[in-house]
Amino acid sequence: MTVIYDKVAVIGMGLIGASIALATRRAGLAKTIFGSDQSPEVAAVAARLQLVDSFEADAVHAVADADLVILAVPVGAVGEIAEQIVPHMKSGAVLTDTGSTKRSVVHDVGPHLRDDIIWLPSHPLAGTEHSGPGAGFESLFDERYWVILPLDADEADIVRFESFITGLGSVTERMSADYHDKVLALTSHLPHLIAYTIVGTAVDLETQLKNDVIRFSASGFRDFTRIAASDPVMWRDVFLNNDTAVLEMLQRFSEDLSYLQRAIRWQEGDKLEELFSRTREIRRSIIDAGQD
Ligand code: NAP
Numbered sequence: 001m002t003v004i005y006d007k008v009a010v011i012g013m014g015l016i017g018a019s020i021a022l023a024t025r026r027a028g029l030a031k032t033i034f035g036s037d038q039s040p041e042v043a044a045v046a047a048r049l050q051l052v053d054s055f056e057a058d059a060v061h062a063v064a065d066a067d068l069v070i071l072a073v074p075v076g077a078v079g080e081i082a083e084q085i086v087p088h089m090k091s092g093a094v095l096t097d098t099g100s101t102k103r104s105v106v107h108d109v110g111p112h113l114r115d116d117i118i119w120l121p122s123h124p125l126a127g128t129e130h131s132g133p134g135a136g137f138e139s140l141f142d143e144r145y146w147v148i149l150p151l152d153a154d155e156a157d158i159v160r161f162e163s164f165i166t167g168l169g170s171v172t173e174r175m176s177a178d179y180h181d182k183v184l185a186l187t188s189h190l191p192h193l194i195a196y197t198i199v200g201t202a203v204d205l206e207t208q209l210k211n212d213v214i215r216f217s218a219s220g221f222r223d224f225t226r227i228a229a230s231d232p233v234m235w236r237d238v239f240l241n242n243d244t245a246v247l248e249m250l251q252r253f254s255e256d257l258s259y260l261q262r263a264i265r266w267q268e269g270d271k272l273e274e275l276f277s278r279t280r281e282i283r284r285s286i287i288d289a290g291q292d
Helices: 015-027 040-048 059-063 075-088 103-112 155-167 177-203 207-215 221-227 232-241 243-265 269-288
Strands: 005-011 030-036 054-056 068-071 094-097 122-124 145-148 171-174
Touching: 005 015, 005 059, 015 030, 015 155, 030 059, 040 054, 054 059, 059 075, 068 075, 075 094, 075 103, 075 232, 094 103, 094 122, 094 155, 103 177, 103 232, 145 155, 155 171, 177 207, 177 221, 177 232, 177 243, 232 243, 243 269
Parallel strands: 005 030, 005 068, 030 054, 068 094, 145 171
Antiparallel strands: 122 145
């Protein structure tokens, strides 16, 4: 593989940051990889697992002379970190993020940008319910989509960045912030909200019933518990920062749920069967698209 950026700096060495560092090294996309994180525990794990060539406790030191800076922190922290590091970035460097919401990130980073920095917000559509540096692995992004917001960057700079992302194993897709937030509200944020709700309902059950729910979880509940085990801080920030799109999708979901509720009450089996057949087709098209 060819080196695309001489120095890459990853700020936030959790699941996503660690996986980016490992995938960058696997493909030889950078000469040096610097990492930074606010947490001393993360620093220790990153050193033990040799995730990066050099670790800096202060993000400002990690980004000095970097050709590509990647913010892989919860979306609520992106603006504040941009404010700290952008004045110390080298002219012509690329700045990106991995945040699960895009309108808020564009809004929060905007005031801190410089004209000579290439700002390309992005979002890898890949993840697990695990968090922290030890959860990272080099193949996380293989064959997964990675959304890029071109904004007003030059085509040559976008193409170069896309070749880096492709080198990590991903398939790139360009989108606007608004469209991204709508699609992700339905495909990712709403499913997480539903999982958090169902598992939360189980938590409130009386002891005997709760124990049996856990014992017999293989019948469907288990899949929700996996999603509901996702990082609380990351997901708090997602809902607070994509509130408009999530509330809109939640409204539609509530209406569809009422439709099902009514069909069950009135024993309308044809309505249930018709919907379940259509949803089964969706599952088949996801498998056909290689995204299962
Ligand atoms: P994570 O495992 O929780 O890691 C985030 C890391 O950033 C933590 O080590 C955290 O340190 C650190 N951090 C937080 N605030 C910081 C700050 N101000 N300065 C420096 N470091 C800071 O989270 P993740 O799953 O990697 O997610 C990172 C980003 O990618 C998020 O924006 C998320 O929306 C996005 N994303 C996540 C997934 C997923 O499935 N997990 C998928 C795609 C995109 P502390 O632990 O000390 O707070």
